Amino acid sequence: MSTLRTRVVSVNSGTPVLERPLVDDAVGTPVPTASALPRPPRRWVRATILGAVIPIAVIVLWQAIATSGLVPSYRLPTPLSVWAAGVDLYERGVLYQHIAISTQRVLLGFGIGAIVGLALASIVGLSARASELFAPTLGALRAVPSLAWVPLLGLYLGLNEDSKVALVAIGAFFPVYTTVAPALRHVDAHLVELGRSYGYSGPALLSLVQLPAVVPAVISSLRLALAQAWLFLVAGELLGASLGLGFLLVDSQQNGRIDRLFLTIILLGILGKGTDGAVGLLERFLLKRWGS
Amino acid sequence: MSSSSLRDSTAADALSVSIHDLSRRFGDRVVLSELSLEIAAGEIVALIGPSGCGKSTLLRHIGGLDSPTGGSIAIGGTPVTGLDARSAIAFQEPRLLPWCSITRNVEVGLPRGKRAHDDRDRVAALLELVKLSSSAHLRPREISGGMAQRVSLARALARRPGVLLLDEPFGALDALTRLSMQDLLLDLHAAEPATIVIVTHDVDEALYLADRVILLGAIDAEENAAQASIRSTVVVPGVRPRDRGSGDLAELRAELLEGLGVPTHHLAAR
Ligand SMILES: Nc1ncnc2c1ncn2[C@@H]1O[C@H](COP(=O)(O)OP(=O)(O)O)[C@@H](O)[C@H]1O
Numbered sequence A: 001m002s003t004l005r006t007r008v009v010s011v012n013s014g015t016p017v018l019e020r021p022l023v024d025d026a027v028g029t030p031v032p033t034a035s036a037l038p039r040p041p042r043r044w045v046r047a048t049i050l051g052a053v054i055p056i057a058v059i060v061l062w063q064a065i066a067t068s069g070l071v072p073s074y075r076l077p078t079p080l081s082v083w084a085a086g087v088d089l090y091e092r093g094v095l096y097q098h099i100a101i102s103t104q105r106v107l108l109g110f111g112i113g114a115i116v117g118l119a120l121a122s123i124v125g126l127s128a129r130a131s132e133l134f135a136p137t138l139g140a141l142r143a144v145p146s147l148a149w150v151p152l153l154g155l156y157l158g159l160n161e162d163s164k165v166a167l168v169a170i171g172a173f174f175p176v177y178t179t180v181a182p183a184l185r186h187v188d189a190h191l192v193e194l195g196r197s198y199g200y201s202g203p204a205l206l207s208l209v210q211l212p213a214v215v216p217a218v219i220s221s222l223r224l225a226l227a228q229a230w231l232f233l234v235a236g237e238l239l240g241a242s243l244g245l246g247f248l249l250v251d252s253q254q255n256g257r258i259d260r261l262f263l264t265i266i267l268l269g270i271l272g273k274g275t276d277g278a279v280g281l282l283e284r285f286l287l288k289r290w291g292s
Numbered sequence B: 001m002s003s004s005s006l007r008d009s010t011a012a013d014a015l016s017v018s019i020h021d022l023s024r025r026f027g028d029r030v031v032l033s034e035l036s037l038e039i040a041a042g043e044i045v046a047l048i049g050p051s052g053c054g055k056s057t058l059l060r061h062i063g064g065l066d067s068p069t070g071g072s073i074a075i076g077g078t079p080v081t082g083l084d085a086r087s088a089i090a091f092q093e094p095r096l097l098p099w100c101s102i103t104r105n106v107e108v109g110l111p112r113g114k115r116a117h118d119d120r121d122r123v124a125a126l127l128e129l130v131k132l133s134s135s136a137h138l139r140p141r142e143i144s145g146g147m148a149q150r151v152s153l154a155r156a157l158a159r160r161p162g163v164l165l166l167d168e169p170f171g172a173l174d175a176l177t178r179l180s181m182q183d184l185l186l187d188l189h190a191a192e193p194a195t196i197v198i199v200t201h202d203v204d205e206a207l208y209l210a211d212r213v214i215l216l217g218a219i220d221a222e223e224n225a226a227q228a229s230i231r232s233t234v235v236v237p238g239v240r241p242r243d244r245g246s247g248d249l250a251e252l253r254a255e256l257l258e259g260l261g262v263p264t265h266h267l268a269a270r
């Protein structure tokens, strides 16, 4: 049982449990923080320009290859034809529908998965008894490959919204649960004892020590969960949907619309990055308040 | 100014500490063995002894952070049964909350459940006292180890404890700051009487601060090196503030150092 749990945790080791060696931290010379320095606006501009270099280069190269005749157009559409495919879908009024329904499924599923994940992680992370009760089962569920749920969810909930949102929620739940529960369990025992010795207990102790200590872990788990949510969304929509970006992928493939395939992939990239950026804003806000 | 503004606060009275036949085992390992000690209200007692002899363990027991395997402890005549609001401890490590400012870290020490109108003033005065006013807004990782220890001391003082437990509070300070912090502790003790139990490695510090110095260690080294109890008690003569260079203390100093296993050649030098 314990080996299973360890494995599960290490699978998610993309986000390390953020623990600070306090004593090492405190002994030493003062370190100026980045946040203490006024950030020059120039850097932001430079980052934007530098970040745009590679996408622009890729588009230029893509255009060059596509128009050179090296690759037939049914294998590689030109950037312009992809744009045109987008405009075409937009004018028919379906592009917005595909995007909206997919985004809605992701946000709903992500929200549900993250909230349930945080709640269960808090219980399992703070109570040894709850951990003994829940951890083995959740660890085993975690080991089930995600797509294995699709047929079952389809049967139980029908090939409708519920089953897709449920799948996305499953995808978002596990990164949050598997990151936050051990983070809570490993909150510096010295700090917990400090809080107790100064009269804090229960919710007061939780908000003084444990929650702030796991803020970085929560944020990185949310980012991971969001990426998982998009992954599970596409998986769900590929396997049975009549609307959504995953459906657009299958549909385009079956109709040989390579331009639409490219369009959908690019849209998924943009949407994923956009939602990740929103979590990034939340991260900046939370770390300003709770970061060390 | 600072000590006077602290004096205005409603300070708790100093409380006596009675330790009776205290024993503590960790598994098979006996760390404290039948240790008894009476500390009068308002007294300053220094605990010295080799590393690992159980000084921190003893302090944690007085603060109710650990429970004995034998014997008992009472503060002000009432038994210590668990975490005790009458004492405040400054741990050996500063244990500052890394996500809070220095000010907020000191505020953690304020007595819980009875917010006083002068809490803010008190925190500010304490920060001034430990010479950290200009760093009040910083986070722990932006300050040095010595500064962190001073924050930890200020936090313990914020609690207005009847018994102040200090575990090597000046260990990470440079020599000069250490001397001024010792004087500051004595000023505070005069302004706001509390019983102080201070663990230190520094014999001179012990003799400068304490009414009594308790040397901890194995009573019978051959029998069981781990079993620590009180090896000797030194009553420091004279009243504070003491002369740091006093010759009277040289004998005691040599005695304590010999007790710690450091040959001083004091008698030979005479
Ligand atoms: N929670 C614990 N579990 C096991 N052993 C402990 C524990 N706390 C302290 N000890 C042991 O007790 C001995 C005394 O520790 P401590 O009181 O920290 O020594 P000191 O403060 O005098 O250096 C050490 O050998 C230490 O390993």
Ligand SMILES: [Mg+2]
Residues within 6 Å of the ligand: B055, B056, B057, B092, B167
């Ligand atoms: Mg110690």
